[in-house]
Amino acid sequence: MRKKGLAILGSTGSIGESTLEVVRRHPDRFAVVSLAAGNNVARLKEQIVEFKPRFVSINGSARFPAGEGEGFAVAYGADGAIQAATFDGVDTVVAAISGSAGLAPVMAAVRSGRAVALANKEALVMAGPLVMEEARKSGATLMPIDSEHSAIFQSLAGHRKQDLRRIILTASGGPFLNAPLDTLETMTPGQALKHPRWNMGAKVSIDSATMMNKGLEVIEARWLFDVKPEDIKVVIHPQSIVHSMVEYIDGSVISQLSTPDMKLPIAYALAYPERIESGTTPLGMAGLSLDFSEPDHLRFPCLGLAYQALKLGGTASAALNAVDEVAVEMFLKGALPFTGINKLIKRVLDSHDVKAIKSIEDVMEADRVARRESLDAMKFI
Numbered sequence: 001m002r003k004k005g006l007a008i009l010g011s012t013g014s015i016g017e018s019t020l021e022v023v024r025r026h027p028d029r030f031a032v033v034s035l036a037a038g039n040n041v042a043r044l045k046e047q048i049v050e051f052k053p054r055f056v057s058i059n060g061s062a063r064f065p066a067g068e069g070e071g072f073a074v075a076y077g078a079d080g081a082i083q084a085a086t087f088d089g090v091d092t093v094v095a096a097i098s099g100s101a102g103l104a105p106v107m108a109a110v111r112s113g114r115a116v117a118l119a120n121k122e123a124l125v126m127a128g129p130l131v132m133e134e135a136r137k138s139g140a141t142l143m144p145i146d147s148e149h150s151a152i153f154q155s156l157a158g159h160r161k162q163d164l165r166r167i168i169l170t171a172s173g174g175p176f177l178n179a180p181l182d183t184l185e186t187m188t189p190g191q192a193l194k195h196p197r198w199n200m201g202a203k204v205s206i207d208s209a210t211m212m213n214k215g216l217e218v219i220e221a222r223w224l225f226d227v228k229p230e231d232i233k234v235v236i237h238p239q240s241i242v243h244s245m246v247e248y249i250d251g252s253v254i255s256q257l258s259t260p261d262m263k264l265p266i267a268y269a270l271a272y273p274e275r276i277e278s279g280t281t282p283l284g285m286a287g288l289s290l291d292f293s294e295p296d297h298l299r300f301p302c303l304g305l306a307y308q309a310l311k312l313g314g315t316a317s318a319a320l321n322a323v324d325e326v327a328v329e330m331f332l333k334g335a336l337p338f339t340g341i342n343k344l345i346k347r348v349l350d351s352h353d354v355k356a357i358k359s360i361e362d363v364m365e366a367d368r369v370a371r372r373e374s375l376d377a378m379k380f381i
């Protein structure tokens with residue numbers, strides 16, 4: 001069997017490392033062609049020794065000392081991840097850079113017609129219609145890595161689109177699901193980063209605590225599955241066993257269950273339509289208890305803000321994503337209280353001048369403007 005050539009963008013992050021764990025289990029099936037990282041060159045070097053890529057890219061200021069890099073080409077800066085995505089021999093691009101920096105390489109991969117295993121939900125949040133349109137033109141396939149979207153993809157398989165009633169995204173509720181509301185103001189980054197079920201990068205962990213992560217996933221699902229926003233529902237499911245559900249017009253609800261482990265959706269995205277050993281602990285059914293409840297919008301105002309952005313359309317979701325990135329960064333730096341995150345997002349979104357998006361440049365301009373407005377709005381929070 002010819003090995004599938006992989007580009008792993010964000011290889012030093014949580015999803016990148018989980019992807020490499022899956023690759024390690026299947027040396028006959030996958031070859032790592034290229035790796036792209038941000039700043040963690042020490043870890044990148046270890047990955048190079050183990051996986052022997054032909055191309056690596058570093059976005060941060062770190063550099064390989066002269067003499068290093070033999071046996072593989074190196075690129076630096078934002079363009080490096082694009083080169084990694086489209087390097088000769090890459091069949092599938094694992095898009096696991098965090099944040100808006102992931103958009104350009106995803107777009108390049110999609111334009112080149114390669115298969116994209118998508119963890120970087122921001123690409124679809126910012127530019128969903130453009131990314132999907134490019135995929136239609138190039139024939140690129142987009143396989144979700146987000147566990148919720150992977151579950152939906154699996155639950156849609158073999159069914160007719162017209163029989164779909166709605167998509168039900170599950171949300172763990174994060175670390176503050178049961179915290180008294182009046183304590184949220186004083187929650188620290190350390191407390192917000194402690195997710196009860198998942199071990200993830202900092203940005204997505206804070207987004208889980210505010211539930212903006214679920215809001216971004218609603219937007220991702222809207223474009224990935226071409227479903228109207230009003231047909232996407234969110235339910236709280238603290239155990240993170242049911243990864244999401246699809247309800248059909250006859251009342252059937254189809255779902256995918258497993259222990260919470262990102263290796264499973266990664267393995268599924270890499271090997272589709274086959275299923276391969278992922279290293280995920282099998283789910284013990286005896287004694288399993290599954291709880292579901294409606295999200296409390298007072299506790300999680302970010303969820304409503306994501307629906308608001310979808311309703312506004314055009315550049316609004318890109319602006320939402322940008323102000324969220326600024327707000328989370330400010331919170332992590334101690335410059336904004338936890339409850340300031342949703343206040344800053346609301347302020348910037350409410351005053352956003354929505355424009356149509358016809359190109360990636362329109363999206364990037366909205367991103368720049370919203371970041372500037374977020375910094376200006378900080379003084380009012």
Ligand SMILES: NC(=O)c1ccc[n+]([C@@H]2O[C@H](COP(=O)([O-])OP(=O)(O)OC[C@H]3O[C@@H](n4cnc5c(N)ncnc54)[C@H](OP(=O)(O)O)[C@@H]3O)[C@@H](O)[C@H]2O)c1
Binds near residue numbers: 203
């Ligand atoms: N973690 C999860 O369980 C999970 C689940 C579902 C979806 N996702 C999504 O997957 C994406 C990655 O999340 P994560 O948790 O893996 O994040 P993470 O642990 O923070 O890792 C981010 C990765 O991106 C790299 N990076 C950051 N900025 C970059 C840039 N400008 N250019 C090139 N590389 C850059 C980082 O490099 P350095 O570390 O070298 O600086 C790191 O390798 C996010 O979009 C997130 O929403 C994550």
